[in-house]
Amino acid sequence: MAVDRQDFERAVAAYWGVKNTQNEKSTLKGAVGAGTAGKVRGGQHFDPIAELLRQFFLDAKFPVGSIRVKVSDRLELPGFYRASKRWDVVVTYEETLVAAFELKALGGPSFGNNFNNRVEEALGSAVDVRRARLAELYPGERPWLGYFFIMEDAPGSRYPVALDQGAFPIPDVWLADCCSATGGKPCGLPNRKKLHGKSYQERFGIFCERLVEEQLYDAACFVTSSAEDPTPKELFPKLDWQHFSAAIAGRIAYLQGLGIPKTEAS
Incomplete structure (x- = not known):
């Protein structure tokens, strides 16, 4: 069954559910304090989003082993300015990097602490892969990069x-x-x-639009949401789920036209 809007909204809601569960566990164990640090350090909070993206490629009959969503799957990709960097979802087929996704978030209460870090991470990851392509480290079809970002919808990100x-x-x-x-x-x-x-919401939307306009990423999805109201809000039309999912589908259709992945008939 094709991925639809309801699947997307359920995945975003599940993201908040995982984060809150991890925060409770961290607080009980005394490993870290309550708040954003406890939620982020637990990892796995993006698993629902990763599984959502994985479904696109499963539906397109890519081999299960070619779709990597776990650290144990080896998510590292070679770079030009560094040896390698771990992405969040990686799909490969023979010599082609079918798709690589960065899944990131920014939460409060102090949004400014990590805002510039998120910008620099996104730029660095994309530039490294694009330059590595020119160095023929990705000899198949041109790599396709996607960026998915959730910002906590709160007064500190709106003002x-x-x-x-x-x-x-x-x-x-x-x-x-x-x-x-x-x-x-x-x-x-x-x-x-x-x-x-x-606001941080407006600034990050502008940033994501420019990532796509400058062709650093082939598609970006930027939503705001919160644990209290997990329904994703899409403030920038070109960065909404409809555009993002259509871009993924377009990449898959392009490769299918080239016989990727190979079918039994071919």
């Missing part, structure tokens, strides 16, 4: 973020409407000595 004025002006695209209207000068919001930038 404008204060920005310091640096040596050069900050482009308007990153500024809240009030500061953009004043030509990049502090506006009337609290803390008037600082510029007010777009």
Whole structure:
């Protein structure tokens, strides 16, 4: 059965269920404190999303062993600027990297602590594979990269973020409407000595759009959600589940037209 919208929403809800369960276990064991650290360090919280993506390729008759979703499956891919890097879902067939997915998240209460890390991770992973392709480390069809991101929907991710004025002006695209209207000068919001930038939700959406526009990733899905209300919110139309799933289906159809994977008839 083809993956549908309900499958997607169930997977996002399951993501929060796994995170909360891991946090409770971590707190009971005293291994880490409550909060984001406890939830993230447990791992496996993206398993429902990984299984959702895996289903696309199972439906397309890719061999089960070619679809890697667990660390034990060997998820490392060679790079140009480093020996290798572990991705979250990897699909291979003979010499072709059919698809590789990064699955990432950002939660509160302090969204700013890891925001830049997530940006740098996404850029570094994609650039490394793209350059490795030029070095003929992926001799089959051009590698296809997907990026899936969940940001916790909370006041800290929705509200404008204060920005310091640096040596050069900050482009308007990153500024809240009030500061953009004043030509990049502090506006009337609290803390008037600082510029007010777009929220973390808005900023990450712009970032993901540019990842695809610059062809660093072939498709990106960016949603906001929370444990209290797990229904995914898609703030950027081109980054919604419909576009993301259509891009995956398009990749599969392209390869099928080239006889990948080989069928019994071929």
